[in-house]
Amino acid sequence: MGIAKIGRGLAACATGLTMGLPASAAVIYQTDFQSGVGSEWSHTITQNAPTPYDFGPRTFLGEFGNETITLSLADLGWHSGIQLDFDLYLIRSWDGSSGGAALYDYGNDIFKVATSGGLTLLEATFSNGNPAGQTFGPAANNPAYTGAAESYSLGYVFDDGILGISQVMDSVYRFSFNFTHGDSLLAFDFSGIGLQGLEDESWGLDNVRVSLLGGQSAAIPNPSVLPLLGAGLIGMLWARRNRSPS
Ligand SMILES: [Ca+2]
Numbered sequence: 001m002g003i004a005k006i007g008r009g010l011a012a013c014a015t016g017l018t019m020g021l022p023a024s025a026a027v028i029y030q031t032d033f034q035s036g037v038g039s040e041w042s043h044t045i046t047q048n049a050p051t052p053y054d055f056g057p058r059t060f061l062g063e064f065g066n067e068t069i070t071l072s073l074a075d076l077g078w079h080s081g082i083q084l085d086f087d088l089y090l091i092r093s094w095d096g097s098s099g100g101a102a103l104y105d106y107g108n109d110i111f112k113v114a115t116s117g118g119l120t121l122l123e124a125t126f127s128n129g130n131p132a133g134q135t136f137g138p139a140a141n142n143p144a145y146t147g148a149a150e151s152y153s154l155g156y157v158f159d160d161g162i163l164g165i166s167q168v169m170d171s172v173y174r175f176s177f178n179f180t181h182g183d184s185l186l187a188f189d190f191s192g193i194g195l196q197g198l199e200d201e202s203w204g205l206d207n208v209r210v211s212l213l214g215g216q217s218a219a220i221p222n223p224s225v226l227p228l229l230g231a232g233l234i235g236m237l238w239a240r241r242n243r244s245p246s
Pocket residue numbers: 032033034058059060206207
């Protein structure tokens with residue numbers, strides 16, 4: 001079983017775990033950026049991925065480098081929790097945890113998501129092939145593309161000026177986070193950190209959805225538990241894979 005296949009399996013698992021909305025959830029915001037960007041976003045540049053959908057352009061918010069992109073929402077109705085779902089597009093040569101590596105020192109390349117309340121939902125390195133690996137995944141260090149829902153699907157070509165290699169290099173991750181929240185205002189900061197420039201590595205967002213959760217605050221997973229839950233699933237799959245004859 002190749003790494004890419006494992007990644008798709010993990011994504012399916014994560015989807016089954018978190019993508020469904022609780023009965024009391026209400027979607028209060030969603031966009032696929034196919035027809036413009038609202039003023040709730042700090043940045044409004046969009047782009048079509050080189051590889052379109054079967055039905056038309058695959059438009060997303062981006063591309064960005066070492067920037068923080070903010071989604072600001074106001075006048076939220078009564079709620080006791082929030083669910084954030086989004087797709088992260090990682091474009092070209094993300095170098096994961098390569099900072100300080102002898103041969104592959106072009107990182108660390110980090111993606112972070114935090115709320116205006118100071119809660120960090122995600123902060124991890126990601127690799128689109130750099131052998132140094134990435135922190136996103138079940139272990140302290142994981143192979144490139146671990147947990148990705150898609151790879152090589154967007155059609156971005158990376159030209160390696162040193163080795164003369166030119167190849168498609170990109171990945172898509174689907175994330176879902178639940179956390180306790182009750183204020184009427186909410187903002188999310190999405191940040192790229194440690195990147196080398198748009199021609200080298202960049203990112204974008206797509207299919208962003210925010211839902212209010214209510215009436216079941218005790219059932220909402222603590223944000224610090226969700227990654228552990230995901231890591232546990234990934235670890236189980238990893239163990240199963242390692243037990244299987246290859
Ligand atoms: Ca889109």
